[in-house]
Amino acid sequence: MDSFLRITGARTNNLRDVSLDVPKKLMTVFTGVSGSGKSSLVLDTIAAEAQRLVNDSYSTFIRSRLPQMPAPDVQAMDGLTFTVLIDQRRFTGNARSTVATATDLASLVRLVFSRIGSPSAGYSPAYSFNDPSGMCPTCEGLGTVYDIDLDALIDQEKSIDEGPVRFSLFRPGVYRWKRFAYAGLFDRQKPLKDYTAEEMDLFLYADQLKLIDPDPRFPQSARFDGVVTRMRAVFLKQRPVKMSAQVREELDRLVTHHTCPDCQGARVNAAARASLIDGHSIVDWMRMPVAELRALLDDLADPRVAPAIDGIRHVLDALLSVGLGYLTLGRESSTLSGGEAQRVKIVRHLGSALTDVTYVFDEPSTGLHPADIQRLVALLQRLRDAGNTILVVEHHPQVIAVADHVVDLGPGAGSAGGLVQFEGSPAALRRSDTLTGRLLAEPLRPAETGREPRDRVTVRDARSHNLQGFDVDVPVGVLTAITGVAGSGKSSFATVELPRQHPEFTVVGQDPLRGGIRSTTLSILRIADTVREVFSAASGLDPSWFSFNGKGACPTCRGRGHITTELAFLDDVSLPCDACGGLRFNDTALEVRVGGSSIADVLASTPEAVSELLSDHPDVVAALDWVQRTGLGYIPVGRSLDTLSGGEKQRLLLARHLSDPHRDPADRIILDEPTSGLHPNDVETINHLFDDLLDDGATLVVVEHNMRVVARADHVIDIGPGAGSDGGRLMFAGTPAALAADRDSLTGRALASSSVRAG
Numbered sequence: 068m069d070s071f072l073r074i075t076g077a078r079t080n081n082l083r084d085v086s087l088d089v090p091k092k093l094m095t096v097f098t099g100v101s102g103s104g105k106s107s108l109v110l111d112t113i114a115a116e117a118q119r120l121v122n123d124s125y126s127t128f129i130r131s132r133l134p135q136m137p138a139p140d141v142q143a144m145d146g147l148t149f150t151v152l153i154d155q156r157r158f159t160g161n162a163r164s165t166v167a168t169a170t171d172l173a174s175l176v177r178l179v180f181s182r183i184g185s186p187s188a189g190y191s192p193a194y195s196f197n198d199p200s201g202m203c204p205t206c207e208g209l210g211t212v213y214d215i216d217l218d219a220l221i222d223q224e225k226s227i228d229e230g231p232v233r234f235s236l237f238r239p240g241v242y243r244w245k246r247f248a249y250a251g252l253f254d255r256q257k258p259l260k261d262y263t264a265e266e267m268d269l270f271l272y273a274d275q276l277k278l279i280d281p282d283p284r285f286p287q288s289a290r291f292d293g294v295v296t297r298m299r300a301v302f303l304k305q306r307p308v309k310m311s312a313q314v315r316e317e318l319d320r321l322v323t324h325h326t327c328p329d330c331q332g333a334r335v336n337a338a339a340r341a342s343l344i345d346g347h348s349i350v351d352w353m354r355m356p357v358a359e360l361r362a363l364l365d366d367l368a369d370p371r372v373a374p375a376i377d378g379i380r381h382v383l384d385a386l387l388s389v390g391l392g393y394l395t396l397g398r399e400s401s402t403l404s405g406g407e408a409q410r411v412k413i414v415r416h417l418g419s420a421l422t423d424v425t426y427v428f429d430e431p432s433t434g435l436h437p438a439d440i441q442r443l444v445a446l447l448q449r450l451r452d453a454g455n456t457i458l459v460v461e462h463h464p465q466v467i468a469v470a471d472h473v474v475d476l477g478p479g480a481g482s483a484g485g486l487v488q489f490e491g492s493p494a495a496l497r498r499s500d501t502l503t504g505r506l507l508a509e510p511l512r513p514a515e516t517g518r519e520p521r522d523r524v525t526v527r528d529a530r531s532h533n534l535q536g537f538d539v540d541v542p543v544g545v546l547t548a549i550t551g552v553a554g555s556g557k558s559s560f561a562t563v564e565l566p567r568q569h570p571e572f573t574v575v576g577q578d579p580l581r582g583g584i585r586s587t588t589l590s591i592l593r594i595a596d597t598v599r600e601v602f603s604a605a606s607g608l609d610p611s612w613f614s615f616n617g618k619g620a621c622p623t624c625r626g627r628g629h630i631t632t633e634l635a636f637l638d639d640v641s642l643p644c645d646a647c648g649g650l651r652f653n654d655t656a657l658e659v660r661v662g663g664s665s666i667a668d669v670l671a672s673t674p675e676a677v678s679e680l681l682s683d684h685p686d687v688v689a690a691l692d693w694v695q696r697t698g699l700g701y702i703p704v705g706r707s708l709d710t711l712s713g714g715e716k717q718r719l720l721l722a723r724h725l726s727d728p729h730r731d732p733a734d735r736i737i738l739d740e741p742t743s744g745l746h747p748n749d750v751e752t753i754n755h756l757f758d759d760l761l762d763d764g765a766t767l768v769v770v771e772h773n774m775r776v777v778a779r780a781d782h783v784i785d786i787g788p789g790a791g792s793d794g795g796r797l798m799f800a801g802t803p804a805a806l807a808a809d810r811d812s813l814t815g816r817a818l819a820s821s822s823v824r825a826g
Contacts, residue, residue, distance in 0.1 A: 434743065592723050
C-alpha cells in the first residue's frame with residue numbers, strides 16, 4: 068500500500084464509483100475527452116482530500132480559524148502525501164507583484180545591487196519599488212501616474228441634488244453623496260458651474276477638513292474630503308481588487324494614466340537608477356528578457372555576491388527551461404496568462420528540499436509550442452526523480468508519451484464519462500482500442516494542397532510588439548494557421564497587426580470575459596432573458612425571480628451559490644451555501660417547474676438537454692447548437708464564467724459570434740489558440756466546425772500550437788525563430804506539407820515528427 072495512492076469508490080461530480088491504484092514516485096498522466104472526469108478525480112478528489120487532511124492535522128485552535136473543507140465523495144483513500152496543486156489560475160497580484168517577486172528573484176537582485184552596485188544606493192530596500200526608501204516618490208513605485216479625468220467625472224451643469232458626479236458610487240442618496248450633500252459647505256440647488264473658485268476647490272480637493280456647521284445627518288466624528296481627494300484615496304492608491312463589472316468599467320472611463328514623468332516607468336528613485344553593475348542598473352536587469360539577462364550574468368563574477376548570483380542563474384535557467392525566456396522580471400504577474408502563471412509556479416518548486424510530495428499539474432502544456440514541451444517534460448521528470456509523485460491532467464501526446472503510467476477516463480463527457488477506460492504504459496495505451504489510444508496512434512497527414520483562396524490581403528511592415536517589420540499575404544476564404552514558439556509574436560501579428568491594418572477581421576481572443584461568477588453560458592449567449600421569460604409565463608412571476616442576480620437570489624449567499632472566506636495573503640476558500648445547497652436560488656424561484664424542471668435544474672443541464680426542453684424557442688436552440696458545435700456540449704449552461712478555462716471562454720465567445728442572426732457567413736474571424744485544453748477527439752470536432760464555416764464562405768486565421776489543426780490548415784505562417792527579441796521574423800509561409808519539410812523551422816520539425824508517429 069505504501070507504493071500507491073489508493074482510491075476506492077470515487078463519486079465526485081461525474082465519477083462513477085472509480086477505484087484505482089496510482090503508483091507513487093512516478094509520473095502518472097490522466098487523460099480523456101474534455102469533461103470525462105479527469106479533473107474530478109485528480110483535482111477535486113485526490114488533491115482536495117490531501118489538503119483537507121493537512122488542515123485536520125493542525126491543532127484545534129488553528130483548525131477553528133481555517134475554512135472547513137468538505138470531504139470529497141469517495142468511499143476510501145489511502146497513501147496520500149503532502150500535495151501541492153499547480154493549476155492554471157492567473158496570479159491575482161496587483162501592480163506591485165512582478166515576475167521577479169513571484170519567483171523570489173527580487174530579493175536576490177536587490178541584494179546583489181546593494182553589495183556591488185556603484186554608487187551604492189544603500190541596503191536592499193533602497194532598490195525596491197515596494198519600499199519607501201527605494202520607490203519613486205512621484206508614482207510611489209507603480210511606474211504609472213493615475214489621476215481623475217475631471218471633465219469625464221463632473222457635470223458642471225448639475226447641482227448636488229441633481230447628481231453632478233458621473234460615478235454610480237456618488238449618485239444621489241448613497242453614502243458618498245451624503246458626505247458632500249450634508250457637509251454644510253455648499254448650496255445643494257446651485258449648479259456647479261456657478262460655484263466660486265473657493266467652493267469648487269473645496270468640493271473637489273478638500274482634505275480631512277474639520278466642519279464647523281454640518282447638517283445633523285453628517286457623521287459627527289468624520290472629516291470632509293473632496294470628491295477627487297476621496298476617489299484618489301479609495302480607488303487610485305488602493306485600487307480595490309474586488310469590484311463589480313459596472314464599477315470597473317466606470318473607473319476605466321474616469322481614470323487617466325500615463326508613464327511617470329520622473330522615473331519614466333522605472334518605478335525606483337534616482338539613487339537606485341544611478342547605481343550600476345558593469346554599466347547596467349537594476350532597471351536594466353528588470354527590463355531585459357530572461358534569456359538576455361541570463362547571458363549577461365555569464366560574465367559577472369564577483370566573490371562578494373557569488374552565492375546570490377548562483378541563485379539568480381538557477382531560477383533564470385528554470386524559466387528558460389519552461390519556455391519563458393521572453394518574459395522580463397519587471398512584468399506584472401497579473402498580466403501573465405494561465406499557462407505562463409502555471410510555469411512560473413513550477414519554477415518556484417524546483418530545488419525544494421521536500422521529498423515524497425505529490426505534485427498535481429492541470430494541463431501544464433497549455434500555450435506551449437511542441438519545442439517548449441520537451442523542456443517542460445524535463446522539469447516534471449526532475450521533480451519526479453527527486454522522490455516525488457507527479458500527477459498530470461493532460462491531453463498533449465508529448466507529455467503522455469513520457470509518462471510512467473497513464474490513466475484514461477471516459478468514454479464520453481459529463482454523464483457519459485466518469486469511468487476508467489485504461490491503465491498502463493503509454494505504449495500500451497496506443498495499442499488499446501480506447502478513443503485516446505486510437506487517436507494517439509494515428510499519424511497526422513499534413514495537407515499538400517489546400518482550398519483555393521478567393522483573394523489575399525497584405526500585412527505590411529508588421530512591427531507590433533516584437534515583430535521585426537515583415538510583409539506577408541493572408542489568403543481569404545481559407546484556414547490560415549499562425550505558428551511559432553511561445554512569445555515569438557504570433558498573437559501580436561494575428562490579434563494586433565492584422566486587424567489594425569484590415570479592420571474587417573474580427574478577433575475572438577482569450578481576454579477575460581466581464582461578469583465572472585455572475586455570468587453564465589446563457590448570459591454570454593444573450594438567451595438568459597428568454598429562459599427567464601419562459602419560467603415567468605409558467606408562474607405569473609416577474610422574470611427577475613428566475614435570476615440569481617435579482618429577486619430569485621438565495622438570501623444567504625446572495626445568488627453566489629457559495630460562501631467565500633478571505634484568507635488575506637492566501638487564496639480565498641469557497642464552500643457551498645448551506646441554505647440553497649449551491650443552487651443559488653431562493654425557495655420561491657425553485658418551486659416553479661417547466662417541463663418538470665426548476666430554473667436550477669435548467670442551469671445544471673447540458674446545452675442539448677436545454678434545447679430539448681425549450682425546443683419551441685428557436686433563438687435558444689440555435690445558440691446552444693453552436694455551443695455544441697464548438698465542443699462545449701459537456702458544460703452545464705449555468706456554469707459560472709470564472710470556472711471556465713481560457714480556451715473554453717474563447718470557444719464560448721465564438722459560439723456567441725456565430726449565433727448572431729445578423730452575422731455575415733463570409734465574415735473573417737481570428738482565433739487565438741481555440742484548442743487549449745482539448746482532447747484530440749475534441750480537436751477533431753473543432754476541425755469539422757472550421758470546415759463547415761469555410762464551406763459557408765468564412766475566412767479563418769487561427770493562432771495554434773496544436774499540430775492537428777496545423778496539419779489540416781490550407782496555409783501556414785510561421786513566426787520565429789525564438790521568443791521575445793529572438794522572434795518576430797517571418798520564417799515560413801506556405802502549405803503544411805512544405806512546412807513539415809522545412810528543417811529550419813521548429814514548427815516544421817514538430818509537424819514532421821507528428822506525421823510519422825508510429826501506431
